[in-house]
Amino acid sequence: MSNALTPGARFRKALAENNPLQIVGTVNAYTALMAERVGHHAIYLSGGGVANASYGLPDLGMTTMNDVLEDIRRITGAVETPLLVDIDTGWGGAFNISRTIKEMERAGAAAVHIEDQVAQKRCGHRPNKAIVTKEEMVDRIKACVDARTDENFFIMARTDAFQQEGLEAAIDRAQACIEAGADGIFAEAVTELDHYKAFSSALDAPILANITEFGATPLYNRSELAEAGADMVLYPLSAFRAMNKAALMVYENILDKGDQKDVVDLMQTRMELYDFLNYHQFEEKLDALFANKKSDQ
Ligand SMILES: C[C@](O)(C(=O)O)[C@H](CC(=O)O)C(=O)O
Numbered sequence: 001m002s003n004a005l006t007p008g009a010r011f012r013k014a015l016a017e018n019n020p021l022q023i024v025g026t027v028n029a030y031t032a033l034m035a036e037r038v039g040h041h042a043i044y045l046s047g048g049g050v051a052n053a054s055y056g057l058p059d060l061g062m063t064t065m066n067d068v069l070e071d072i073r074r075i076t077g078a079v080e081t082p083l084l085v086d087i088d089t090g091w092g093g094a095f096n097i098s099r100t101i102k103e104m105e106r107a108g109a110a111a112v113h114i115e116d117q118v119a120q121k122r123c124g125h126r127p128n129k130a131i132v133t134k135e136e137m138v139d140r141i142k143a144c145v146d147a148r149t150d151e152n153f154f155i156m157a158r159t160d161a162f163q164q165e166g167l168e169a170a171i172d173r174a175q176a177c178i179e180a181g182a183d184g185i186f187a188e189a190v191t192e193l194d195h196y197k198a199f200s201s202a203l204d205a206p207i208l209a210n211i212t213e214f215g216a217t218p219l220y221n222r223s224e225l226a227e228a229g230a231d232m233v234l235y236p237l238s239a240f241r242a243m244n245k246a247a248l249m250v251y252e253n254i255l256d257k258g259d260q261k262d263v264v265d266l267m268q269t270r271m272e273l274y275d276f277l278n279y280h281q282f283e284e285k286l287d288a289l290f291a292n293k294k295s296d297q
């Protein structure tokens, strides 16, 4: 029974059963419900998503562990699908990172990725990123591995080294992270399919391709990525970007036209919304539980 598995074990099962495993960004509990219902096997809480959607901030290391935990709990409270969480640089030194991992597990996350950027981080697809030394990154991974209580909790090392130091250096860092116990490698902001090939043939660990829009990496198809050796494909903010554009059109239309008739087609209907929420099942229960109350009145 899959519910008897820990979140980490569910993530590993999904990875074993899907090649590649597509992981879609869900910025809140409701979008997680939709992703689960349409059949996704893994979902993602983006650091950029928490900053942008929940706090109206840019993705520049301004959100805290507790900000992210709050969003995780909302999502893991609503769905069973294993959740990969972006923990940025881990929010501090080894002891902080250790706390982070324990809190992630407690909140129901299945997996995390921790990156080798400096604390004053940027989006991985922006210029002028700075990274910590390989040794410091290895210490981050060791702190993660040492802190987990469920051995299936999945710890992914993200390297942002490609932009400044090139492919070989990035692979070398990834190798050091695997030796330190990382379960997978997030090859950030590479620009060619061959780069994934190089990671996957050099390393004995699953590789994640981050297919984020308007970034450094082309929007490769999952079959091309599978052929190039990617085991996971991430779509961190795809639904969020689409939701934002739809919302903007609605706000502008209401202002310009005085009603929303022209944009109703962009909207999920009341019944569609209720269906994802199992609204009717709740309502039936309500009627059954409160039947006596009704007749009392
Ligand atoms: C994956 C990522 O870390 C995120 O926070 O979602 C971002 C995505 C993006 O900004 O498009 C990143 O790649 O740095």
Ligand SMILES: [Mg+2]
Binding pocket: 046, 047, 048, 059, 086, 088
């Ligand atoms: Mg991020």
